Amino acid sequence: MTARTSSCCTSRAATPSPNFPREDVDEQALVASDKVTQHKDLGDFAWYAVHAGDRTTERAAWEFTAPPGHAAELRDRVAFAWRAMDAFYEEDERILGHAADPYHRIDIRNTSRTLEVRLGNTVIARSEYPVVLFESGFAPRWYVPRAAVDETRLRPVEGRSFCPYKGLCDYYDIGDVHRAAWSYRNAYREVDRITDMVSFEAEKVEVHLDGERLHIQPGQNVVPHGIDRGLDVDEVRAH
Structure with missing residues (x-):
C-alpha cells in the first residue's frame, strides 16, 4: 500500500x-x-x-x-x-519517518558558556565551547564534542531512532541510566554542525550550564511521531 x-x-x-x-x-x-x-x-x-x-x-x-x-x-x-x-x-x-512540517525550524548556535554533565560525583563531560540546538517546540539541546566526553562512561545501546530533520540517532547508557545520552554520528547536511557531537538528557543526568542545573520545562518533552513501516538503517543512509 x-x-x-x-x-x-x-x-x-x-x-x-x-x-x-x-x-x-x-x-x-x-x-x-x-x-x-x-x-x-x-x-x-x-x-x-x-x-x-x-x-x-x-x-x-x-x-x-x-x-x-x-x-x-x-x-x-x-x-x-x-x-x-x-x-x-x-x-x-x-518520505522517511514522517512528513516534514513546513513550520518546523532548527537553529544551531556556538556558545562560550560552560556545560558540565555529571552522574553523582562523576564528571561525564565538560566543555567551554558547546553548541546549542534550538528546535521548534522542544527544549534547547546542548551538544559537546566527543573530545570533551569521558567516553569510557558511555555504553552504546541497541536500537536507533530516526529524525526527518537530523537523521539517525544513536543512544548511550551511562551507569544504570538508560539512554542518558545521544549522538547523530552522521547528521544531515543541514545540521552537520552536530555531527558526532554528544547531547545529554537533562532529566536523567545532571546537566549544568554555567553552574546552573538544567531542567526540561513543561511542554518541552519530545512527542514521538508515527513510525514509517519498513524503515531500516540502510534505507536511511541511502536517503
Missing part, C-alpha cells in the same frame, strides 16, 4: 497528514466502516479500511464529513494513516 502526497496537510496527533482529493483516490481501495470520530476543531471524520491486492488494513484512512468553513479545503479529501501504509512518496522520493 503506497501513497503519494498532495499539497493539503492536516496534523492528527503529532504527524502531518497529506489529504488527497477524492477523485485521485482509487475508490475500490476504500472500504467504508461504521467508525466515526470527532475532531474538536474540524468536526466528524469517518474511517475507512484500505484494501489492496489480498490485504485489507482496518482504520487506515479517514475523511472529514463536514469540515467547518475555515477548513473547507479538506472537503472531499481522504487522508491515509502513516502506520497503515507501506510507504509515502513526494514525487519520486520516499
Whole structure:
C-alpha cells in the first residue's frame, strides 16, 4: 500500500497528514466502516479500511464529513494513516519517518558558556565551547564534542531512532541510566554542525550550564511521531 502526497496537510496527533482529493483516490481501495470520530476543531471524520491486492488494513484512512468553513479545503479529501501504509512518496522520493512540517525550524548556535554533565560525583563531560540546538517546540539541546566526553562512561545501546530533520540517532547508557545520552554520528547536511557531537538528557543526568542545573520545562518533552513501516538503517543512509 503506497501513497503519494498532495499539497493539503492536516496534523492528527503529532504527524502531518497529506489529504488527497477524492477523485485521485482509487475508490475500490476504500472500504467504508461504521467508525466515526470527532475532531474538536474540524468536526466528524469517518474511517475507512484500505484494501489492496489480498490485504485489507482496518482504520487506515479517514475523511472529514463536514469540515467547518475555515477548513473547507479538506472537503472531499481522504487522508491515509502513516502506520497503515507501506510507504509515502513526494514525487519520486520516499518520505522517511514522517512528513516534514513546513513550520518546523532548527537553529544551531556556538556558545562560550560552560556545560558540565555529571552522574553523582562523576564528571561525564565538560566543555567551554558547546553548541546549542534550538528546535521548534522542544527544549534547547546542548551538544559537546566527543573530545570533551569521558567516553569510557558511555555504553552504546541497541536500537536507533530516526529524525526527518537530523537523521539517525544513536543512544548511550551511562551507569544504570538508560539512554542518558545521544549522538547523530552522521547528521544531515543541514545540521552537520552536530555531527558526532554528544547531547545529554537533562532529566536523567545532571546537566549544568554555567553552574546552573538544567531542567526540561513543561511542554518541552519530545512527542514521538508515527513510525514509517519498513524503515531500516540502510534505507536511511541511502536517503
